[in-house]
Amino acid sequence: MVYILVLIFLFILELFYFKLADRFNIIDRPNQRSSHNTITLRGGGVIFYFGALAYFIWSGFQYPWFFLGLTIMTIISFLDDVFTLSNKIRLVVHFSSVLLLAYQLVLFEMPWYYLLIGFIFVVGVINAYNFMDGINGMTACYSLAVGALLMLTNYKINFIAHDLLAFTLLGVFVFSFFNFRTKAKFFAGDVGAVAIAYILLFALGSLILMTGNIIYILFLLVYGIDAVWTIIRRLYLKENIFKAHRSHLYQLLGNEVACNKLLISFLYGLIQFIVGLFVIRFSNESLSDQLIFSLALVSLLSLIYLTIKSYVIKKYIITKI
Structure with a gap:
């Protein structure tokens, strides 16, 4: 019953935001990086x-430092x-938010390199999540896949x-209703990509530290x-890696090959979910077996990725020049 009420509340809230964004002209105009051609x-x-x-x-205000970091990250991303x-x-706000996340995860009580590695990883994933939010349904499908893997693992651990x-993924379901369409009602925006990445990273960090x-870092392998x-x-x-571009594989498939963009988003999420199931299966094996599995998995997916990307570039891009 609680989940149903939260789902209804979030759906109404999203409808309200739809009216608000329309009223105040909060829009995404197509640019060089965009995979859409309408405002x-x-x-x-x-x-x-x-x-x-x-x-x-x-919950009675559980995880206060995490939520404070999420709040200021969300506000600045929305602005x-x-x-x-x-x-x-x-950068200042993101730095502060990551430190608050680290404090909630008690990284300050661990050796200094835990904090350094955690900081680099969190910042890298948040930016990658933002860069990968380029076609309809991508953020929704991938977040549902990662969130489902975390929930499955949480049942055991x-x-x-x-x-x-659960509450966060209900929000993702609501967003999917408006975004997983050939013509999306609205996009996630930086606020959406950054917020969901921050939440999932908190859960993933808790899992790895416990x-x-x-x-379990391989729960993010496909994006990675x-x-x-x-x-x-x-x-x-x-x-310039900081300049807008359209050279991710999903962008090439959607824009150059003209594949169905919703299918691409679905496959990204599906592949990550399948990969995650194998990760859960091998999480109880010995360290050496986990290492062999991880190297083999990364190598295999990289080979498939590079083969497809090379083929697309040669056939659909170079031939057009």
């Missing part, structure tokens, strides 16, 4: 935050969606409050492969 409302992913907020209030803030302001994940098992190999290729071509 669309943006910022609908703010519902992820309100899903977490509903849990925070309902950036509306006004386009300077990079310095965003109980590393985090289950309802935090179990001491780094293999696309993001890392794209950066490597752009560095090799001496391109």
Whole structure:
């Protein structure tokens, strides 16, 4: 009953935001990086935050430092969606939010390199999540896949409050209703991509720290492969990696090959979910078996990724020049 009430509340809230964004002209105009060609409302992913907020209030204010970091990260990302803030302001807020996340995870009581590694990883994943939010349904499908994997693992290990994940994913379901369409009602915006990445990273960090098992990082493998190999290729071509582009595999498939973009988003999520099931299966094996499995999995997916991307570039891009 609680889940049904939260779902109804979030759905009504999303409808209200739809009217608000339309009233105040919170829109996404097509640019060089865009995979859409019409003006669309943006910022609908703010519902992820309100899903977490509903849990925070309902739980009696559990995880206060995490939620404080999520709040200021969400606010600054939403303002950036509306006004386009300077990079310095965003960096300061993101830095503060990551420190609050680290404090909630008790990283300050661990050796200093835990904090350094955690900081680099969190910042990297948040930016990758934002970069990968480029076509309809991508953030929704991938977040549902990762969230489902975390919930499955939580049933066995109980590393985090289950309802935090449940309430957040209810927000993702609501967003999917408006976004997983050929013509989306609105986009997640920076606020959505950043907020859901922050929430999932908190859960993933809790899992890794409780179990001491780094293999769970592979719950983000599909995004990681696309993001890392794209950066490597752009560095090799001496391109500015901070400049907007459309060279991720999902962008090439959707824009150059003209594949169905909803199908691409669904497959990204499905592949990650299947990979995650194998990760859960191997999480109880010996360290050496986990290492062999991880290297084999990363190598296999990288080979498939690079083969497909090379084929697309040669057939659909080079031939057009």
